Amino acid sequence: MKIAVMGAGAVGCYYGGMVARAGHEVVLIGRPAHVEAVRRDGLYLDTQTFQAHVPMQASTDASGVRGAALVLCCVKSTDSESAAADMAPHLAPGAQVLSLQNGVDNAERLQALLGREVAPAVVYVATEMAGPGHVKHHGRGELVIGPSAASANLVKLFADAGVPVQVSDNVMGALWAKLILNCAYNALSAITQLPYGLLVQGQGVEDVMRDAVLECLAVAQAEGVSVPGDTWDAVQRIARTMPTQFSSTAQDLARHKRSEIDHLNGYVLRKGAARGIATPVNRVLHTLVRLLEGRPAPAEQPV
Incomplete structure (x- = not known):
């Protein structure tokens, strides 16, 4: 083929x-x-x-x-x-x-x-x-x-x-489950430039991730999406199974490329706003990544 x-x-x-x-x-x-x-x-x-x-x-x-x-x-x-x-x-x-x-x-x-x-x-x-x-x-x-x-x-x-x-008969739920993992890890890995295994060891990091996940689940429920499995267990498992992995958003920022953050935390932010659901943690994560995207590349730094 x-x-x-x-x-x-x-x-x-x-x-x-x-x-x-x-x-x-x-x-x-x-x-x-x-x-x-x-x-x-x-x-x-x-x-x-x-x-x-x-x-x-x-x-x-x-x-x-x-x-x-x-x-x-x-x-x-x-x-x-x-x-x-x-x-x-x-x-x-x-x-x-x-x-x-x-x-x-x-x-x-x-x-x-x-x-x-x-x-x-x-x-x-x-x-x-x-x-x-x-x-x-x-x-x-x-x-x-x-x-x-x-x-x-x-x-x-x-x-x-x-x-x-x-x-899976619930592929939309599976897509949302993956989106939630991305919302928990991608921005934080990008902002800190840390791999998942080190990231989760930071003080307060798991609390931030948990808050982001709860916001995502609230929006998914409002959208009529059934997210399968134990979401928080899945989030924790990522750090164990991919400890050396940097998020794709972290890799994009390191290369001074535009990331997909508008379609990750930004997507949850937009859907939450449309449903009247506050998503302050996802808003902050999205905002910080967009700010970092706007930094000039090293060659463009003023002398």
Whole structure:
């Protein structure tokens, strides 16, 4: 099967690399330096259990999705609309699009612009780009998807590639569960530039995280969403299972890139305001990250 990865960052490269290693034809669509490295040497997939150079195609242009039976959309939530516009002219009529993105509304936004079904997937993986053509895997890697005519095939495809997939009848609840984890960790990791394991050891940090989580749960309930499982236990488990991981927001700020904070704590803030629910902790976290995003890069610092 030909599989295209739209947005070949850490998440896209990990899953694209795993399915390519299982024998599928994969094309990564990403930034020039990364594409050049992959074309030259293949993708260096640096996981907890193996290291391998995986040959695959790479392109800087969305036309790379042409002919793909499956497209993994892994762009930042801020880029969903532009990615849809870029992909639309090149998608095969029967191509399936799977959103592997943070936030809860990306599949809906993509679907509206592409005029076709887009399936959401909840992603639990700790990865980072260690350099052009080099993705480093720190832990986990499972996906949660909703039931569909294609879900059985997706489960088999990913399972054959060593990626566990769970099919859930409550995928919106699962998306919110992941959103709440992001709201608890991402901003704090970004502001402090600390990995999760060290972050939670800070005085008062767990109290702040718990308050952010309770606000998220109140908004989810008002939205009619049933969040599965023990949310606070899931939050605590992240620090144990991914102790060395920096949040994607922390990685963005370290590289002076725009983050997805508007689609994480900012999303809860907007939904809470619409429902008349106060979210002061999420407001502060969102505000601080936006302030840090506005800092000039080192080369731009005044002399």
